[in-house]
Amino acid sequence: MNNIAAIFKKEFRSYFNSPIAYIFITFFLALSAWFFFRGFFLVGQAVMRGFFSWVPWIFLLFIPAVTMKLWAEEKKIGTVEILMTLPIKDYEVVIGKYLASFCLLGVTILLSLSIPITVAYLGEPDGGPILGGYIGLCLMGGAYLAIGMFASTITENQIVAFILGIVMCFGLLIIGEDIVLFNAPNWIVPIFSYLGLGAHFSSILRGVIDSRDLIYYFSVIGFFLYLSVLMITVQKWR
Amino acid sequence: MIEVINLTKRYGATVAVDNVSFDAKAGEVLGFLGPNGAGKTTTMRILTCYLSADGGTAKVDGYDVFEDSVEVRKRIGYLPESAPLYTDMGVIDYLKFIAQVRDIPKSQRSQRIKDVVDICGLEKMIQKDVGELSKGYRQRLGLAQSLIHDPPILVLDEPTSGLDPNQIIEIRNLIREIGKEKMVIFSTHILSEVSATCSRILIINDGEIVANGTPDELAGRARGEEVVHISIRGPREDIEAKLEELSLVSDFKRVKSDDDACAYQIVSQKGQNTAEELFHFVVQNHWSLTELRQEAISLEDVFLKLTGNESATQPTDV
Numbered sequence: 296m297n298n299i300a301a302i303f304k305k306e307f308r309s310y311f312n313s314p315i316a317y318i319f320i321t322f323f324l325a326l327s328a329w330f331f332f333r334g335f336f337l338v339g340q341a342v343m344r345g346f347f348s349w350v351p352w353i354f355l356l357f358i359p360a361v362t363m364k365l366w367a368e369e370k371k372i373g374t375v376e377i378l379m380t381l382p383i384k385d386y387e388v389v390i391g392k393y394l395a396s397f398c399l400l401g402v403t404i405l406l407s408l409s410i411p412i413t414v415a416y417l418g419e420p421d422g423g424p425i426l427g428g429y430i431g432l433c434l435m436g437g438a439y440l441a442i443g444m445f446a447s448t449i450t451e452n453q454i455v456a457f458i459l460g461i462v463m464c465f466g467l468l469i470i471g472e473d474i475v476l477f478n479a480p481n482w483i484v485p486i487f488s489y490l491g492l493g494a495h496f497s498s499i500l501r502g503v504i505d506s507r508d509l510i511y512y513f514s515v516i517g518f519f520l521y522l523s524v525l526m527i528t529v530q531k532w533r
Numbered sequence: 534m535i536e537v538i539n540l541t542k543r544y545g546a547t548v549a550v551d552n553v554s555f556d557a558k559a560g561e562v563l564g565f566l567g568p569n570g571a572g573k574t575t576t577m578r579i580l581t582c583y584l585s586a587d588g589g590t591a592k593v594d595g596y597d598v599f600e601d602s603v604e605v606r607k608r609i610g611y612l613p614e615s616a617p618l619y620t621d622m623g624v625i626d627y628l629k630f631i632a633q634v635r636d637i638p639k640s641q642r643s644q645r646i647k648d649v650v651d652i653c654g655l656e657k658m659i660q661k662d663v664g665e666l667s668k669g670y671r672q673r674l675g676l677a678q679s680l681i682h683d684p685p686i687l688v689l690d691e692p693t694s695g696l697d698p699n700q701i702i703e704i705r706n707l708i709r710e711i712g713k714e715k716m717v718i719f720s721t722h723i724l725s726e727v728s729a730t731c732s733r734i735l736i737i738n739d740g741e742i743v744a745n746g747t748p749d750e751l752a753g754r755a756r757g758e759e760v761v762h763i764s765i766r767g768p769r770e771d772i773e774a775k776l777e778e779l780s781l782v783s784d785f786k787r788v789k790s791d792d793d794a795c796a797y798q799i800v801s802q803k804g805q806n807t808a809e810e811l812f813h814f815v816v817q818n819h820w821s822l823t824e825l826r827q828e829a830i831s832l833e834d835v836f837l838k839l840t841g842n843e844s845a846t847q848p849t850d851v
């Protein structure tokens with residue numbers, strides 16, 4: 296616990312010591328405000344559906360940018376050599392780093408609560424979908440973060456980590472989208488639509504939080520964290 | 534305390550560490566010496582559990598580096614080559630981070646940090662960010678980081694590179710001081726540094742240990758021979774022809790020749806009064822002697838001989 300806390304503190308602080316956290320937060324808030332008000336003025340309705348349906352695509356660009364440095368930078372400047380010779384277990388480092396990136400996401404999402412507050416002010420929102428939407432954001436973002444971190448363990452080049460992160464998240468997102476499902480062979484459709492990141496998000500958006508969706512997101516997170524630990528361990532055998 | 538048996542590490546076709554075995558006890562300062570690419574860093578990385586090996590075992594304090602790596606890491610303080618540090622952290626934050634992960638009780642942390650800051654001469658830098666430090670100060674911070682938990686074993690990869698002469702001397706004294714009770718393994722390219730600080734030297738070449746002994750023992754290896762430097766004024770061909778004939782001389786090399794005199798390095802077997810004999814030799818031939826001196830055989834000669842790579846040494850300094 297102590298070790299995870301130490302890693303978490305170091306990583307979380309390092310986000311705010313560099314421009315990345317501020318850029319992430321500012322852009323995310325600006326984009327979400329834009330999507331929300333565009334919907335508001337076009338439709339004349341204070342609803343958040345438009346905002347939530349855009350988030351998977353916004354995250355696709357932003358989250359790999361948050362996770363790309365987690366391992367790639369350490370490997371590039373060599374600090375990983377001190378880090379991995381401290382008396383810490385590999386999984387503790389992975390979890391500490393993951394939690395730090397998750398909390399950055401958490402802070403951002405908290406700040407974006409200004410939108411539902413505006414919605415409440417402008418009209419009578421339906422609480423269920425909004426709450427569901429925010430829980431969905433956390434789960435979906437959490438899954439993207441785990442994938443992005445795994446991408447960062449693969450390489451020592453942050454740009455490569457960023458692009459790999461986008462590609463992997465995109466892959467997992469697109470297989471559940473209609474464009475792919477319409478063209479896929481029949482037998483694979485249920486598998487794809489189960490594995491797709493977005494499908495579970497849209498069912499949460501409807502305000503029903505099904506345990507199957509929760510299990511899905513937790514498995515994706517667990518799986519990629521596990522892959523990250525594996526990758527870190529394997530790299531000792533270079 | 535450290536026991537390394539038949540350690541082997543390959544990178545593709547390169548064998549970085551080739552069947553290396555050695556051991557070391559508390560109270561020893563072990564110097565790793567060897568040309569670039571010899572495998573010093575790789576050996577240290579395996580001992581500190583950063584890399585795994587392809588063969589062999591290594592035990593630290595009875596714990597296997599592959600099986601009980603966390604226990605091993607607790608006992609080692611490690612300064613990697615060129616001291617990689619988080620440039621976006623403050624110096625104090627960095628030391629706090631290491632102290633926390635090193636499990637130093639909260640109540641003792643600030644005292645321990647103060648101690649290592651003192652030892653490494655970092656007082657003036659504690660307000661700065663790591664990224665603002667000069668190379669030498671980064672090296673010192675790296676060293677401070679490795680000392681913070683007062684480890685029984687210290688592994689330092691080129692600890693004095695980038696330091697100013699004063700600090701080099703301080704670090705050497707520190708290594709000697711720590712080495713009295715604990716164990717220090719360090720690598721260097723400065724030959725005089727090992728003879729000044731080590732109780733034992735390992736010379737590594739191409740991944741293999743080619744010598745393992747005290748500085749005196751190693752210098753003694755070359756002592757079977759004697760080298761005399763001599764300058765003679767006289768006809769060059771004549772001198773060289775006569776030198777060839779001289780049974781005392783096992784080998785000679787002209788190091789300088791001008792109108793004035795020719796200088797030679799003469800190698801002979803030990804215990805033959807070479808210098809005296811050479812003096813008589815010059816007098817008998819009615820030449821004149823302008824210089825005659827016995828050359829000390831240094832660790833440098835041993836190093837060059839064992840690693841067979843003349844360009845590998847850097848000039849010895851300090």
Ligand SMILES: Nc1ncnc2c1ncn2[C@@H]1O[C@H](COP(=O)(O)OP(=O)(O)OP(=O)(O)O)[C@@H](O)[C@H]1O
Pocket residue numbers: 533544547548549567568569570571572573574575576614
């Ligand atoms: N990550 C790596 N990938 C491939 N080969 C490597 C790697 N690290 C080291 N090597 C090779 O292993 C051999 C030993 O390297 P090592 O870094 O241990 O040498 P060294 O004795 O520390 O040299 P130096 O004095 O230059 O620091 C070299 O031939 C080097 O090229």
Ligand SMILES: [Mg+2]
Pocket residue numbers: 573574575614690
């Ligand atoms: Mg090295």
